[in-house]
Amino acid sequence: MSEARAAAVGRPLVLFPPFLWLALFFLAPFAIVLKISLSEPATAQPPYRPQLPWSLDPERWRAFVEGLGLENYRTLLADDLYWGAGLASLGLAAVSTLLLLAVGYPIALAMARASAAWRPILVALIIVPFWTSLLIRVYAWMAILSPEGFLNRALLALGIVGEPLQILNTNAAVLLGLVYSYLPFMILPLYASLERQDPTLAEAASDLGASPLVTFWTVTFPLSRPGIVAGALLCFIPIVGEFIVPDLLGGSETLMLGRTLWSEFFSNRDWPLASAVAVVMTVLLVGPIVAYRNAEARRLEPRG
Amino acid sequence: MRRSRFTWFNGVALALGLAFLYVPLALVVLYSFNGSRLVTVWGGFSTRWYGALLANEPLKEAAWTSLKIAVASSALATLLGTLAAYALVRHGRFRSRTLFTGMLYAPMVMPEVITGLSLLLLFVALGLERGFWTVTVAHTTLTLAFVAVVVQARLVDLDRTLEEAAADLGAQPVAAFLTVTLPLIAPAVGAGFLLAFTLSFDDLVLASFTSGPGSTTLPMLIYSSVRLGVTPEINAASSLMMGFVAMLLLAAAVMSRRRGRGAAVRSGRG
Known part of the structure; x- marks a missing residue:
């Protein structure tokens, strides 16, 4: 091991640049978000106060600290609108993650059971839509679901409905859009764990007389748990803060946290309140994010 | 080592899944060649919208x-x-x-x-x-x-x-x-x-x-x-x-x- 280590490029040389970059552009900004979430909005440039005193004068620092307060968090807690957005985000993220699992699992299972020649092709077919802009993928559904869209045209032509259904701008459209946008994120971890499963285990179960369904529920499904956990986290966490899907497919009643943050920032120009929403969202997601980091680190751990 | 057999259920799941992923994108591409200004009514093949892009x-x-x-x-x-x-x-x-x-x-x-x-x-x-x-x-x-x-x-x-x-x-x-x-x-x-x-x-x-x-x-x-x-x-x-x-x-x-x-x-x- 020590000999092998001698063959590697020195740690400071390879670790320092990415470490510094992430500390400066990912970690440090959170401290600033936290600070601004304790500030109050102001009609100034930048639109909040107090400003950091760039001096060593203790008086100015005391004034700065006294200027901070929990006012924005009180606003968030007192207003039903924000509670509604928070609950709707978590609810829609949970429901869409379950739907993703239900839709993604049969597809991942089929990929894992395909012949060795087909598997890489199927993986590529699942990944390709992911390389297309999320904006375009959501836009495609606007054209399908709108009152004069493809779906309503087909339903009208077949005489199933008398007048166009209002699907666009509802929560149903948001769920559909979320499932569509995040499907590769669910399928790929599921496939990775199903593909690695030892087929002799399922074989043993069926040799001992288990029906295919029983074999699936008692052997295949429980063994794929790491894939289920990774896929669920990879979908749930970003969906809680998703902006594009609820903004383009949702109606005015679809208030999710990502959309709330966006409108507080861009429409109301209330930077401190937007920061407080970001802090609340981060706190809600810390547990899942740590779980995801652990799952990812375990998966990519060097062997031995 | 014998793999579990690929059943008709697997085939249907794959076909439906891939259709779900690709049909919406295919519609966008198809209707980008639509001659009509109406977005979902086919008005004949045309590349006029690509021409409009070039002038944008x-x-x-x-x-x-x-x-x-x-x-x-x-x-x-x-x-x-x-x-x-x-x-x-x-x-x-x-x-x-x-x-x-x-x-x-x-x-x-x-x-x-x-x-x-x-x-x-x-x-x-x-x-x-x-x-x-x-x-x-x-x-x-x-x-x-x-x-x-x-x-x-x-x-x-x-x-x-x-x-x-x-x-x-x-x-x-x-x-x-x-x-x-x-x-x-x-x-x-x-x-x-x-x-x-x-x-x-x-x-x-x-x-x-x-x-x-x-x-x-x-x-x-x-x-x-x-x-x-x-x-x-x-x-x-x-x-x-x-x-x-x-x-x-x-x-x-x-x-x-x-x-x-x-x-x-x-x-x-x-």
């Missing part, structure tokens, strides 16, 4: 901005992400590993509105003017984790004895990395670069927060017109974006095939 100056300018940002940020992300992957695989457990992997993997799942807002507030606090470089920094921060994961997966599977052989033959670590390790992980580095490129080229949320006047990206421009509804011109713009990405993917597949075979031959002889 703000759109061409935004596409150029997006392209420049994507090249700059994915080059930076590939460099930093490859270093990060190398540190994680070759240096085992170091003291700050937990903090480092946390910072590395979090941006992949972190809602983009949070990353975007926090970066913007940093740039404002530092007094930086927003524009090309602030978007580039934001995209690099988001995408370097994706590069790191792709390269890390390849490095973990790499035969370490090749590097050790180079060291035994007197190569300095940096020389061994450049002449042995890097050529072997090149397909993964290339795939990481491409992934970073498309993520940057497609990004709306981070760019909306961190760009300034004069650095409107293509997704920002498309978003502002999508909000007003579906138009044939956006169908054409979207189809071009998809075609561009598909071309890149095809080039990458061809390239990694050739490189992969070359590497296999080289290590087979060695």
Whole structure:
């Protein structure tokens, strides 16, 4: 091991640049978000106060600290609108993650059971839509679901409905859009764990007389748990803060946290309140994010 | 070892799943050639909307901005992400590993509105003017984790004895990395670069927060017109974006095939 280590490029040389970059552009900004979430909005440039005193004068620092307060968090807690957005985000993220699992699992299972020649092709077919802009993928559904869209045209032509259904701008459209946008994120971890499963285990179960369904529920499904956990986290966490899907497919009643943050920032120009929403969202997601980091680190751990 | 049989149920699941993924995108491409101004009524084949795009100056300018940002940020992300992957695989457990992997993997799942807002507030606090470089920094921060994961997966599977052989033959670590390790992980580095490129080229949320006047990206421009509804011109713009990405993917597949075979031959002889 020590000999092998001698063959590697020195740690400071390879670790320092990415470490510094992430500390400066990912970690440090959170401290600033936290600070601004304790500030109050102001009609100034930048639109909040107090400003950091760039001096060593203790008086100015005391004034700065006294200027901070929990006012924005009180606003968030007192207003039903924000509670509604928070609950709707978590609810829609949970429901869409379950739907993703239900839709993604049969597809991942089929990929894992395909012949060795087909598997890489199927993986590529699942990944390709992911390389297309999320904006375009959501836009495609606007054209399908709108009152004069493809779906309503087909339903009208077949005489199933008398007048166009209002699907666009509802929560149903948001769920559909979320499932569509995040499907590769669910399928790929599921496939990775199903593909690695030892087929002799399922074989043993069926040799001992288990029906295919029983074999699936008692052997295949429980063994794929790491894939289920990774896929669920990879979908749930970003969906809680998703902006594009609820903004383009949702109606005015679809208030999710990502959309709330966006409108507080861009429409109301209330930077401190937007920061407080970001802090609340981060706190809600810390547990899942740590779980995801652990799952990812375990998966990519060097062997031995 | 016999694999479980591929049943008709598996076949149906796959067919429905792929149809679900591809039909909406196919409709966008098909209707970008629609002669009618009505978005969902077929009015004959026409390329008039592509012609309209060519005359659209703000759109061409935004596409150029997006392209420049994507090249700059994915080059930076590939460099930093490859270093990060190398540190994680070759240096085992170091003291700050937990903090480092946390910072590395979090941006992949972190809602983009949070990353975007926090970066913007940093740039404002530092007094930086927003524009090309602030978007580039934001995209690099988001995408370097994706590069790191792709390269890390390849490095973990790499035969370490090749590097050790180079060291035994007197190569300095940096020389061994450049002449042995890097050529072997090149397909993964290339795939990481491409992934970073498309993520940057497609990004709306981070760019909306961190760009300034004069650095409107293509997704920002498309978003502002999508909000007003579906138009044939956006169908054409979207189809071009998809075609561009598909071309890149095809080039990458061809390239990694050739490189992969070359590497296999080289290590087979060695």
